[in-house]
Every structure is written in C-alpha cells, then in structure tokens.
Amino acid sequence: MRKTFKRAVPVLVVAAIGVAAWTVKTTSQARPMPSNRNGDWPYYTADIHGTKYSSLDQVNQNNFKNLEVAWRFKTDNLGTRPEYKLEGTPLAINGVLYTTAGTRRSVIALDGKTGELIWSHSYREGNRAAIAPRQLSGRGVAYWTDGKGDERVLYVTTGYRLVALNAKNGSMVNAFGEGGVVDLKKGAVFGKGQQIDLETGEIGLHSTPLVVKDVVIVGSSFKEGMTVKTHNNTKGLVRAYDVKTGKLLWTFNTIPRPGEFGNDSWENESWAINGNTGVWTQMTADEEAGLVYLPVEDPTSDFYGGHRPGNNLFGDSLVCVDVKTGQRKWHYQIVHHPIWDYDLSSAPILLDVTVDGKPMKAVALPSKEAFLYVFNRITGQPIWPIEEKPVPQSDVPMEKTSPTQPFPTKPPAYARQAVTVDELINFTPELNAQAKELVSKYRLGPMFLPGVVSKAEGPIAALTIGTTGGGTNWPGAGADPDTGIVYAQAANAGVAPIGLVEPPPGFSDIKYVAGTAGQPFVEREGPGFGSAADSPLRGGAVQRAAEAERAAGRGAATPAPAAAAGGRGAAPQGGGGGLTVQGLPLLKPPYGVLNAIDVNKGELKWQVPHGDTPDAVRNSPALRGLNIPKTGQQGSVGLLVTKTLVVLGDPQVTTTPEHPRGAMLRAYNKDTGAEVGAVFMPAPQSGSPMTYKGQDGRQYIVVAVSGGAYSGEFISFAIPGGGERPTTQQ
Amino acid sequence: MRLKFLAYALIPLATAAIVVAQDKSVWDGIYTDDQANRGKQLYSDACASCHGPELTGGEMAPPLVGGDFTSDWNGLTVGDLFERMRISMPQNAPGSLTGAQNADILAFVLQANKFPSGQTELAKDAMMLKGIKFETKKPGH
Numbered sequence: 001m002r003k004t005f006k007r008a009v010p011v012l013v014v015a016a017i018g019v020a021a022w023t024v025k026t027t028s029q030a031r032p033m034p035s036n037r038n039g040d041w042p043y044y045t046a047d048i049h050g051t052k053y054s055s056l057d058q059v060n061q062n063n064f065k066n067l068e069v070a071w072r073f074k075t076d077n078l079g080t081r082p083e084y085k086l087e088g089t090p091l092a093i094n095g096v097l098y099t100t101a102g103t104r105r106s107v108i109a110l111d112g113k114t115g116e117l118i119w120s121h122s123y124r125e126g127n128r129a130a131i132a133p134r135q136l137s138g139r140g141v142a143y144w145t146d147g148k149g150d151e152r153v154l155y156v157t158t159g160y161r162l163v164a165l166n167a168k169n170g171s172m173v174n175a176f177g178e179g180g181v182v183d184l185k186k187g188a189v190f191g192k193g194q195q196i197d198l199e200t201g202e203i204g205l206h207s208t209p210l211v212v213k214d215v216v217i218v219g220s221s222f223k224e225g226m227t228v229k230t231h232n233n234t235k236g237l238v239r240a241y242d243v244k245t246g247k248l249l250w251t252f253n254t255i256p257r258p259g260e261f262g263n264d265s266w267e268n269e270s271w272a273i274n275g276n277t278g279v280w281t282q283m284t285a286d287e288e289a290g291l292v293y294l295p296v297e298d299p300t301s302d303f304y305g306g307h308r309p310g311n312n313l314f315g316d317s318l319v320c321v322d323v324k325t326g327q328r329k330w331h332y333q334i335v336h337h338p339i340w341d342y343d344l345s346s347a348p349i350l351l352d353v354t355v356d357g358k359p360m361k362a363v364a365l366p367s368k369e370a371f372l373y374v375f376n377r378i379t380g381q382p383i384w385p386i387e388e389k390p391v392p393q394s395d396v397p398m399e400k401t402s403p404t405q406p407f408p409t410k411p412p413a414y415a416r417q418a419v420t421v422d423e424l425i426n427f428t429p430e431l432n433a434q435a436k437e438l439v440s441k442y443r444l445g446p447m448f449l450p451g452v453v454s455k456a457e458g459p460i461a462a463l464t465i466g467t468t469g470g471g472t473n474w475p476g477a478g479a480d481p482d483t484g485i486v487y488a489q490a491a492n493a494g495v496a497p498i499g500l501v502e503p504p505p506g507f508s509d510i511k512y513v514a515g516t517a518g519q520p521f522v523e524r525e526g527p528g529f530g531s532a533a534d535s536p537l538r539g540g541a542v543q544r545a546a547e548a549e550r551a552a553g554r555g556a557a558t559p560a561p562a563a564a565a566g567g568r569g570a571a572p573q574g575g576g577g578g579l580t581v582q583g584l585p586l587l588k589p590p591y592g593v594l595n596a597i598d599v600n601k602g603e604l605k606w607q608v609p610h611g612d613t614p615d616a617v618r619n620s621p622a623l624r625g626l627n628i629p630k631t632g633q634q635g636s637v638g639l640l641v642t643k644t645l646v647v648l649g650d651p652q653v654t655t656t657p658e659h660p661r662g663a664m665l666r667a668y669n670k671d672t673g674a675e676v677g678a679v680f681m682p683a684p685q686s687g688s689p690m691t692y693k694g695q696d697g698r699q700y701i702v703v704a705v706s707g708g709a710y711s712g713e714f715i716s717f718a719i720p721g722g723g724e725r726p727t728t729q730q
Numbered sequence: 731m732r733l734k735f736l737a738y739a740l741i742p743l744a745t746a747a748i749v750v751a752q753d754k755s756v757w758d759g760i761y762t763d764d765q766a767n768r769g770k771q772l773y774s775d776a777c778a779s780c781h782g783p784e785l786t787g788g789e790m791a792p793p794l795v796g797g798d799f800t801s802d803w804n805g806l807t808v809g810d811l812f813e814r815m816r817i818s819m820p821q822n823a824p825g826s827l828t829g830a831q832n833a834d835i836l837a838f839v840l841q842a843n844k845f846p847s848g849q850t851e852l853a854k855d856a857m858m859l860k861g862i863k864f865e866t867k868k869p870g871h
Contacts, residue, residue, distance in 0.1 A: 081818065081825060084818055519783070522788075529821065530824070535822070535823070535824070616796075653802065661804070
C-alpha cells in the first residue's frame with residue numbers, strides 16, 4: 001500500500017505541474033487558430049475558401065442603418081504623396097488589423113477598436129519600385145501563425161519582393177529568406193528561360209500572398225496588355241515557399257515548357273516568344289484535399305494574338321495544383337486563344353453544396369464574362385454541362401481565333417455579355433435614335449466578338465462589354481458557405497471598344513496594339529502607374545523632352561504617359577471615351593447589379609440594381625419629367641457576407657435628396673435582395689469591406705474609400721454603445 | 731463720435747466683401763481667356779494622352795467635360811479640384827507641374843465646360859481657390 005502511494009505521488013505531482021504548464025501556455029501563447037467563424041478575418045477573402053463570409057451577426061437587418069463611424073485612418077503620409085486609389089481589405093486577428101497602405105505600400109497594424117497605429121513598416125526600393133508594373137498600396141497582406149506565439153504578416157512589395165514581418169512589432173523576420181526578404185524577381189524569366197533584369201524587368205503584384213498551412217504561395221502580374229512593347233514579355237509563374245524559411249518549394253509555369261502538358265497549345269514554338277499569363281488575383285485552397293486554385297490571366301497582348309497561334313494554355317484557365325508539389329491536377333480553359341482581356345479576375349470560391357440530392361465539393365468561379373463557372377473542385381468536372389459553341393471569327397490579319405468557346409448551361413449569365421442594338425439607351429425614342437447613330441460606326445455582335453483593325457470611316461472598333469472591366473472584376477464575389485449561395489456584384493454598362501492599330505515605328509515588335517484610327521497613339525501602362533512613392537518628379541520641360549524622344553521612336557527610359565483605369569483597375573466609367581448620348585450612358589440600365597446565385601440548383605435567385613442613380617442621369621435635362629427607376633451604378637465593388645446580410649458600397653458619388661455628396665454603404669437581405677439599410681461614406685468604396693469582432697466585443701465593419709477629391713481612408717463602423725449583446729435583445 | 735460712426739459704417743462694407751468672396755462660384759468669371767489658352771497647350775502636353783484631346787476621357791482616365799465630370803465635383807470647391815490635380819496629376823509624374831501651370835490647365839478645363847471667363851486669373855493656390863464653389867447649376871436656374 002505504502003509503495004503504491006509513494007509511486008502515485010510523483011505521478012500526481014507531475015500531472016499537476018503538467019496541467020499548470022498547459023494552462024499557462026494556453027493563456028499566454030497557444031490560441032485557437034484565427035477564423036472567420038470566431039470574429040477574425042484572417043484572409044483577404046475572410047477564409048481560405050474565398051467566401052468573404054463572417055458568422056458575426058451583431059450588425060443585422062434591423063440595426064445596420066444605425067451604424068456610426070467608430071474611427072477613421074487616413075493613409076496620406078504612408079508614402080511621398082497621398083493615394084487616391086486605396087484598394088486594400090485589412091485582415092483582423094484577435095482585434096488587430098493588418099493591411100498595406102499608402103503610395104509606399106507600407107504595412108500597418110491598427111488597434112481594431114480605436115484605429116490607433118500600433119506599428120508601421122515600409123521598404124525603400126528606389127527605381128525598382130518607381131517603374132514597377134503594379135504600384136500603389138495594392139490589396140493587402142497575408143497572415144500566418146504556428147499557433148504557439150509565432151505570428152507573421154507577409155506581403156509582396158511594389159518592387160516584387162516577398163517580405164515576412166513579425167506581426168507583433170512589424171520587424172522583418174530574419175529567419176525568412178535573406179533578412180526577411182525573398183527576391184521574387186529571381187527566377188522570373190522571359191523567352192526560353194532568360195532571367196529578367198532585377199531592377200528593370202517587368203513583374204509585380206497587387207494581390208496578397210496565399211498562406212496554406214506552412215506554405216506561402218505568390219502569383220505574378222504585369223503591365224496592362226493593350227499596348228505591349230514586346231510580345232516576348234516576362235513569363236507568368238506561381239511559386240510556393242516554406243512560410244518559415246522562405247525556401248522555394250515549387251514553381252508552376254503557367255506557360256508550359258517543352259515536354260510539359262499544354263506546350264503544344266502554343267503553335268510554332270510561340271511559347272518561347274510570349275509571356276504574361278500570370279496569376280494576378282487571389283488564389284484559394286482546399287486544405288483537406290491539399291489543392292490550390294489558380295485563376296490565370298491573358299497571355300501577352302490582351303487584344304491581339306497573332307504571335308501566339310493556338311489555344312495558349314493556361315491563359316484564361318482555372319488550374320488546380322497540388323499544394324505540396326505544384327503539380328497540375330486539372331484545369332479548365334475559360335477562353336481559348338484569349339484576345340478579349342477576359343483575365344480570370346477574382347478568387348475561385350470553394351463551397352460544399354448539394355446538387356440533385358448528392359453532396360458536391362464545388363469550386364465556383366465568378367468572372368468578367370458574368371458567368372459563374374462551377375466545377376467539382378476535386379476532379380475538375382463541370383457540375384452542369386459547359387458547351388463549346390461557335391463564335392464570331394476575327395478578320396484581323398494573322399489572327400486565328402478559336403472556332404468555339406465554352407458556354408455554361410447553368411447557372412445563367414448574371415450581367416451583360418454583349419453590346420447589341422437591343423441594349424441601347426431607350427429612355428426616349430430620340431435618345432435611342434442618337435445611340436443607334438453613334439454605334440453605326442462600330443461593329444456590334446454577340447459575346448466573343450473579336451477586336452477589329454480600327455478604321456476612321458468605320459468600324460472604329462468592336463463594341464464589347466465585360467471584357468476589360470467586367471462583369472465581376474478584381475473585387476470578386478462572396479458566398480454563404482452554409483447555404484451555398486454566391487453573391488456577386490457586376491458592372492453592367494462598361495462598354496469597351498476593341499480597336500487595333502499598328503504601333504508607331506519602334507514602339508513594339510507586335511503587329512497590332514489597342515488604338516483608334518486617326519487618334520494619337522496612347523500607351524496604357526497600368527492603374528496608378530508612375531504614382532508610387534519612389535516615382536520621380538519630372539518638370540514639364542523634362543516631360544516634353546521625353547515625349548519628343550518617344551515620338552521619334554527611341555524607347556524612353558522614363559515611363560510614357562500612363563493609363564489610369566484598365567483591365568485590372570477600375571471598370572470603365574460609363575461610356576468609354578465619348579460613347580455617351582447627351583451625357584448619358586450608351587446602354588440602358590441597370591448600370592450595375594448585385595446577384596444571388598444558388599450553386600445547389602444552378603439558378604439565379606435574385607438580381608437587383610446596386611447604387612444610386614448617377615447624378616448625370618438624375619439631373620439630365622433630356623430626362624426631365626420622366627420617372628426613372630433606380631438604375632444602379634457602373635463600376636466594380638467587392639462585398640462581404642454575414643449570417644443575414646450582404647454588405648457593399650457604391651462605386652460612385654452622388655448627391656441626392658437623401659444624402660449630401662457621397663456614396664452609401666448598403667446592406668441587403670440575403671434571401672430577397674431588398675436593401676435593409678445604408679450609411680453614408682464621403683467617397684466611393686475603393687476597397688472591399690471586411691468585418692471583425694473588436695476586443696471590446698463589438699462588431700466592426702471596415703472599408704477603404706477614395707477617389708475624386710478624397711484621398712485614401714479606412715473608415716470603421718460599429719453600432720453605438722454595442723457590446724456583448726445577443727441580437728435577440730434588439 | 732465721428733470715428734465711431736465711420737467704424738459702424740465700414741462694418742457692412744467689410745462684411746459685404748467677405749460675403750462676396752465666399753459666394754464666388756465657377757459662374758463668376760474666375761479665369762481669363764489668355765490663361766485658358768496657356769492651359770490648352772499645357773493640357774495637350776501633359777493631360778491629353780490619358781484624358782483625350784477633346785477631354786472625353788476613355789478607358790484610361792475619366793472625362794473632364796460633361797455631366798459625368800461636373801457632377802463628380804458639384805458641391806466641392808475649385809480648390810479641391812486644384813489640389814487633386816496638383817498632388818496626383820499627371821499620373822506618371824505627379825506633382826511635377828507648378829502651381830501656375832496647374833491653374834492654367836484648370837482654367838482651360840473650366841473653359842471647356844463652358845464656365846464663363848472674366849478679368850481676373852485663377853489663383854495658383856489651393857487655399858485661395860477653396861473659397862470658390864464648383865456648381866453645375868448656374869445660380870438662379
């Protein structure tokens with residue numbers, strides 16, 4: 001007996017110490033992994049499945065309209081000048097926000113309750129950032145933790161470096177890469193595999209990295225592809241690194257090399273003289289299955305493919321790869337031989353649904369095409385048939401278009417896909433007649449109408465929609481993972497003319513670039529290009545001299561006149577370069593819509609216009625006396641989804657009887673699409689909203705606004721006086 | 731006594747001057763034709779490549795004439811528009827134009843939108859221009 005007792009005591013003591021140690025560890029270090037089911041927002045898309053969903057419901061249909069501004073954070077001084085294109089969606093982990101901000105693309109941590117700056121980090125890159133293809137603050141950061149106290153924030157700099165920061169204090173993690181940095185330009189190639197110049201080589205990124213367990217995955221982006229200087233541009237790629245050490249784990253070449261599957265879809269060895277084909281938007285992953293989903297963009301030159309005959313895999317394809325090896329598991333090409341700027345623009349959304357009574361692991365891809373492409377995410381099989389149908393063929397010299405393109409049978413299109421005579425403005429017969437007269441000099445046609453060589457006597461261009469701006473563009477869509485409903489905003493009036501001209505002598509080796517016959521040639525470089533913190537100031541005289549050099553055909557070292565909005569930036573403002581009728585949009589409303597798509601059934605559940613009727617329409621003398629129903633607004637905005645609400649803001653400012661000059665952040669009933677509340681913002685939504693639980697127990701909604709006279713600001717809303725209070729007590 | 735009376739008489743005058751300044755809008759002839767002509771050349775060099783030779787914009791940049799443009803700035807001040815230009819334009823060389831150059835270009839843009847010209851040039855200072863309202867509707871209409 002005594003013996004047993006003696007032996008038992010040490011065991012008990014050890015056990016007691018063990019329990020005490022475990023308790024201490026729990027409270028000070030180990031914490032449940034952050035989750036959007038727990039009041040966090042640990043991914044750009046809320047979760048790794050791309051849903052933009054939060055289970056928080058303190059803000060609901062009854063009280064949304066009572067939201068008040070809790071705090072604001074201006075980004076003016078995070079760089080050498082204020083930014084007017086703040087596009088980030090912050091992360092929230094345990095009540096602390098992390099995001100990129102400012103013309104420097106600094107990284108900041110904010111107290112989620114007060115907006116106070118906790119720390120900020122910035123990386124000076126000099127000329128490498130000044131000439132980078134993707135400038136300004138980008139879309140945000142990624143977060144990783146080992147669950148035991150090591151917390152990191154990862155982001156890609158303007159100059160294309162992957163940086164790991166200590167989330168507690170913003171210092172660079174020495175153990176990652178070299179002093180916290182992996183130079184992503186190393187390994188980026190052009191041609192048959194030639195390393196690009198580390199300073200001047202073209203490659204960059206706006207989107208955030210994707211963290212999948214202990215792997216961090218990074219995409220690639222380039223300048224706008226409408227007026228490329230060479231078809232032999234840098235080649236896109238996706239790479240995975242060990243999140244702790246920065247060691248390269250695998251590379252997926254989106255342009256297959258000789259011997260790799262798909263290489264023969266680049267006829268005449270054209271794989272060797274083309275590039276782009278990056279993954280510039282957000283990726284998602286199925287952690288259990290170990291699969292990553294890559295939405296791929298166009299190959300070099302968005303509107304002309306004469307130097308790359310063939311289908312050009314994996315351009316405009318959804319590719320599924322193994323997270324451990326980067327091996328392709330399946331792919332589906334959304335556009336064959338891409339020449340419409342139909343880049344796959346946003347996160348593929350992973351949902352577990354029930355189709356015809358059977359459980360189905362699905363991936364639903366929103367798109368500029370305004371189709372939601374739905375596949376079995378394990379096998380790649382389309383859930384409903386996607387039919388190859390004949391489409392118009394190009395008459396541009398040396399262009400060889402695909403005879404067919406894929407058309408999903410379900411769900412139906414959720415925004416306009418073509419500009420036809422039936423879509424023209426028709427508030428009055430006079431306006432309709434003027435519109436018909438205007439478009440008579442352009443080519444009209446169904447979806448997949450190819451661009452034309454621009455002729456001053458006509459056709460000036462092919463009129464398309466959804467190509468450059470979408471449809472659904474970079475802000476993407478969201479979903480309720482519990483019901484299998486996707487919510488997708490779509491621009492619906494962004495007419496995009498596609499006309500081609502021969503480039504000025506010496507400008508490029510490509511035969512055709514985007515342009516209009518009879519108009520001076522304009523190089524389109526990228527949203528915000530030239531506005532990064534490191535971009536040089538140049539006096540007017542210096543600028544004119546540089547332009548004279550360019551006109552003489554010598555490639556200038558300094559950037560050419562830049563383009564603002566483009567395919568990956570904001571959607572075109574109504575009309576696109578004079579395509580308006582008495583100041584009104586060319587197409588009839590709705591100009592922008594919010595959709596609910598049931599992925600269980602493949603059906604459109606509801607569609608409503610989103611956004612106030614624009615001032616130019618409401619106040620138009622041509623429409624005086626007419627009662628115009630709410631038209632919604634042209635533009636691309638992102639959303640978030642909660643238990644009861646879909647929340648998104650207006651892409652434009654208006655002045656209405658209900659509110660002074662500004663934009664509204666709106667909440668919609670998920671079941672019906674009825675608007676249940678709106679709160680005022682002083683500027684348009686320019687970054688997608690997110691929501692989280694603060695350390696005070698309150699639910700906050702944060703959104704980036706900027707544009708016009710208003711420089712970038714994060715605005716945080718909450719219910720006044722709200723605390724830990726169940727919604728049933730409202 | 732007389733001084734006091736004078737002081738009282740002067741107050742309404744002073745008040746009137748301030749009121750006039752605050753009531754100024756784009757309809758009050760706030761730039762000169764010469765200034766707009768200078769602005770036209772500068773616009774062509776620095777702005778037309780994105781905003782279009784006819785200011786109609788395009789996929790690269792918004793229009794600077796017409797309803798879309800004026801409703802975007804309606805209710806703000808000329809100073810707000812001036813500051814946005816001065817800080818962030820032209821996009822590939824923001825801040826490279828002088829205050830005077832920005833004022834001249836702005837005068838040209840106002841002329842293109844058919845706001846009337848007058849005897850005084852547009853000032854080259856945002857703070858001063860903040861006193862001038864940008865209004866799409868002519869007062870009294």
